[in-house]
């Protein structure tokens with residue numbers, strides 16, 4: 001899959017998809033409360049996404065069995081919703097969701113607190129979101145892709161945390177995963193030149209401890225090797241001549 005430059009008409013649809021996904025996230029965040037199972041949150045997600053006339057892009061993607069990914073505490077990404085995973089006060093919960101609207105995709109993730117969480121967990125969530133915004137400063141036409149990557153890592157490392165390296169951001173459009181791949185760490189080269197009309201997802205996955213991860217036997221669930229907490233923050237971004245446009249907010 002190569003890099004696609006979207007026309008005005010396509011951008012209009014990507015904006016629609018993004019606005020809907022932002023609303024889905026606002027609704028889902030309210031569902032993160034002690035005592036609820038991640039399966040129940042996934043049911044809500046399916047209902048909300050359908051209610052907006054969209055498809056859940058994750059469902060069936062490479063055989064993925066649910067509508068969204070829900071990753072709790074030391075689960076980095078790709079947590080499979082389950083009736084057995086009951087949220088409790090103090091958990092941090094990463095909600096990763098994607099929608100398809102009239103053939104166009106949007107993809108976004110947020111880590112939200114379940115009830116009252118520790119100051120350290122709050123800081124991890126904040127630094128992860130901030131690292132996205134540090135990268136975003138470089139997401140403009142004429143800049144080079146890996147300027148984004150380096151800025152994300154610098155912010156994370158300065159806070160004493162680590163960036164997951166095995167999973168990266170990506171282009172997005174008619175497909176959820178298009179070129180280019182977007183690492184969240186420094187690269188030796190400067191990467192491709194960004195062009196207005198590109199749509200990309202930047203999605204730092206940040207561990208409170210070491211960057212090493214494991215995949216569980218279910219073939220999906222990614223956890224931190226040292227069982228430290230992990231947070232995730234992602235938006236779909238439109239590259240323009242000037243300020244980038246956040247489509248999924």
Ligand code: MF3
Nearest residue numbers: 057058061062064069096107
């Ligand atoms: N949101 C993820 C990404 O950005 C995709 C989830 S994988 C799936 O790449 F299988 F659940 F779809």
Ligand code: CO
Nearest residue numbers: 107201203234
């Ligand atoms: Co993504």
